[in-house]
Amino acid sequence: GQNIDQPTEMTATEGAIVQINCTYQTSGFNGLFWYQQHAGEAPTFLSYNVLDGLEEKGRFSSFLSRSKGYSYLLLKELQMKDSASYLCAVRRTDSWGKFQFGAGTQVVVTP
Amino acid sequence: EAQVTQNPRYLITVTGKKLTVTCSQNMNHEYMSWYRQDPGLGLRQIYYSMNVEVTDKGDVPEGYKVSRKEKRNFPLILESPSPNQTSLYFCASSTRDFPSPLHFGNGTRLTVT
Numbered sequence: 734g735q736n737i738d739q740p741t742e743m744t745a746t747e748g749a750i751v752q753i754n755c756t757y758q759t760s761g762f763n764g765l766f767w768y769q770q771h772a773g774e775a776p777t778f779l780s781y782n783v784l785d786g787l788e789e790k791g792r793f794s795s796f797l798s799r800s801k802g803y804s805y806l807l808l809k810e811l812q813m814k815d816s817a818s819y820l821c822a823v824r825r826t827d828s829w830g831k832f833q834f835g836a837g838t839q840v841v842v843t844p
Numbered sequence: 845e846a847q848v849t850q851n852p853r854y855l856i857t858v859t860g861k862k863l864t865v866t867c868s869q870n871m872n873h874e875y876m877s878w879y880r881q882d883p884g885l886g887l888r889q890i891y892y893s894m895n896v897e898v899t900d901k902g903d904v905p906e907g908y909k910v911s912r913k914e915k916r917n918f919p920l921i922l923e924s925p926s927p928n929q930t931s932l933y934f935c936a937s938s939t940r941d942f943p944s945p946l947h948f949g950n951g952t953r954l955t956v957t
Contacts, residue, residue, distance in 0.1 A: 737886075764943060766943075766945060766946075768946075774950070774951075775934060775948035775949060775950050775951055776887070776934070776946075776948050777948070778945035778946065778947075781943040781945060783943065820886065820887065822887075828900065829894070829940075830875060830877065830892040830893075830894050830900060831889065831892070831902065831903075832877070832887075832889055832946070833889070833903070834879075834886045834887040834888070834889075835886055836884055836885060836886035837886055
């Protein structure tokens with residue numbers, strides 16, 4: 734079957750670090766994306782991994798292990814504006830145009 | 845400003861009344877796609893288009909039609925809407941150059957009664 738799993742919700746305090754895990758089983762793998770979506774708004778692109786390892790972009794980092802079908806998004810120095818849903822998405826190889834998204838992880842940042 | 849524009853933002857309609865949600869992008873992107881977002885299910889792909897006159901089904905195409913007559917436009921058509929199509933819809937576009945992240949429109953909240 735095809736599945737992308739992420740936790741439903743995570744809570745953390747301002748200034749802390751949160752790690753959002755994503756596991757996937759899809760029809761092939763052609764890259765994994767992370768998006769941020771604030772309530773009532775469109776998703777916006779955060780990061781992309783196609784090879785194993787860590788990609789760092791400022792306060793956000795994303796890690797990929799293709800052999801384990803696993804990725805995580807690390808958010809450091811959390812700010813209140815980071816309260817949002819974080820979506821994990823895989824581009825499939827059965828067709829370049831096909832994307833599969835996880836249900837999203839709601840991150841709540843508390844003061 | 846580079847953007848994907850969807851219209852309308854909100855739409856309430858009745859079962860069976862044909863409707864079209866428009867999507868237009870000004871970034872000269874080859875790839876465009878439609879998603880619906882439902883609580884607990886995340887974004888599910890309805891249709892996508894790799895270029896003009898080329899469209900393919902995503903994971904949930906039943907009850908929807910699309911067309912891609914021009915590069916910038918990719919309308920979503922519901923010929924006979926039903927209540928189970930009540931959802932939040934997003935259009936997205938991208939280039940075909942690596943890594944090709946998706947640029948999303950602001951969404952259309954559709955209610956079918």
